[in-house]
Amino acid sequence: MSTETTQTTDEPAATGVEESQATAEDAVSATTMTLEIYRGDDDVGELVEYDVPVEEGMVVLDAIHWIQANEEPELAVRWNCKSGRCGSCSVEIDGMPSLACMKRLSEYDPETPITVTPMATFPVVKDLVPDVSWNYEVNETIEPFSPAEDADFEFYQEDVERAREFRKCIECFLCQDVCHVLREHDKKESYAGPRYLVRSAGLHFHPEDTADRTEWMKDDAGVGFCNITRCCSDVCPEDIEITDNAIIPQKERVVDEYYDPLRRLRSWLSGLW
Numbered sequence: 001m002s003t004e005t006t007q008t009t010d011e012p013a014a015t016g017v018e019e020s021q022a023t024a025e026d027a028v029s030a031t032t033m034t035l036e037i038y039r040g041d042d043d044v045g046e047l048v049e050y051d052v053p054v055e056e057g058m059v060v061l062d063a064i065h066w067i068q069a070n071e072e073p074e075l076a077v078r079w080n081c082k083s084g085r086c087g088s089c090s091v092e093i094d095g096m097p098s099l100a101c102m103k104r105l106s107e108y109d110p111e112t113p114i115t116v117t118p119m120a121t122f123p124v125v126k127d128l129v130p131d132v133s134w135n136y137e138v139n140e141t142i143e144p145f146s147p148a149e150d151a152d153f154e155f156y157q158e159d160v161e162r163a164r165e166f167r168k169c170i171e172c173f174l175c176q177d178v179c180h181v182l183r184e185h186d187k188k189e190s191y192a193g194p195r196y197l198v199r200s201a202g203l204h205f206h207p208e209d210t211a212d213r214t215e216w217m218k219d220d221a222g223v224g225f226c227n228i229t230r231c232c233s234d235v236c237p238e239d240i241e242i243t244d245n246a247i248i249p250q251k252e253r254v255v256d257e258y259y260d261p262l263r264r265l266r267s268w269l270s271g272l273w
């Protein structure tokens, strides 16, 4: 779980940003791009336009920092590492869930304003900072890693690799943001979302884990709500194959356990003897 902070210009700038943060006066001689940034909270807000001088290599987070340093010290954005590792700077750039520190300004049309808005699936605290605390509540419902007492922790490399994919997660919540079950249908009461099916997959596929989370998958996580659109996999900055490798196998496990007629018949017959 990442440690996250809401930062304004009172706090240290990111490594290397100082050089790229030209002053407002320098801006006149630099290439300029326009950003439209959401300013406000969950009740009221608007897109506000800022012209930012652009230097080679700048990312969207650099542009936000330039605005903080030169025009709007109160502009709130969450970030920590500025290297795609902490998962804190998740926003929507032109409507696409993205890490602000990993999107170069050069990827965007300089003639068209870039919109930067907070993740739409969660309530807005201020400007670009959402309240993601619901995610941590879901996390609490998952039975933790449960090895047998006599587990020897010797297993095949292929088993290590299978579980390792899911442990790459940086908890950016971009997958939670894009998932229509949460975003458009607001099924937070019924569906844990892709991030937590990734976490449970990492536990299930660990060769030494012994817990049975099938009931959690079905009833608490609501894995049946996923209709395999793969939007979550598309936005994952760690390239985790969320749908194919984490969610579908867990759907299959639930089906095997609860809905396979042969299995139910076997179980019923065994009850007769």
Ligand code: SF4
Pocket: 178, 179, 180, 181, 193, 194, 225, 226, 227, 228, 229, 230, 231, 232, 233, 242, 243, 247
């Ligand atoms: S594949 Fe499932 S979890 Fe991923 S975005 Fe689609 S519905 Fe949501």
Ligand code: SF4
Pocket: 087, 168, 169, 170, 171, 172, 173, 174, 175, 176, 194, 195, 198, 232, 235, 236, 237, 238, 239, 240, 242
């Ligand atoms: S699974 Fe990918 S998109 Fe989802 S929280 Fe983890 S790193 Fe982010």
Ligand code: FES
Pocket: 078, 079, 080, 081, 082, 083, 084, 085, 086, 087, 088, 089, 090, 099, 100, 101, 102
């Ligand atoms: S600031 Fe850490 S991932 Fe962007």
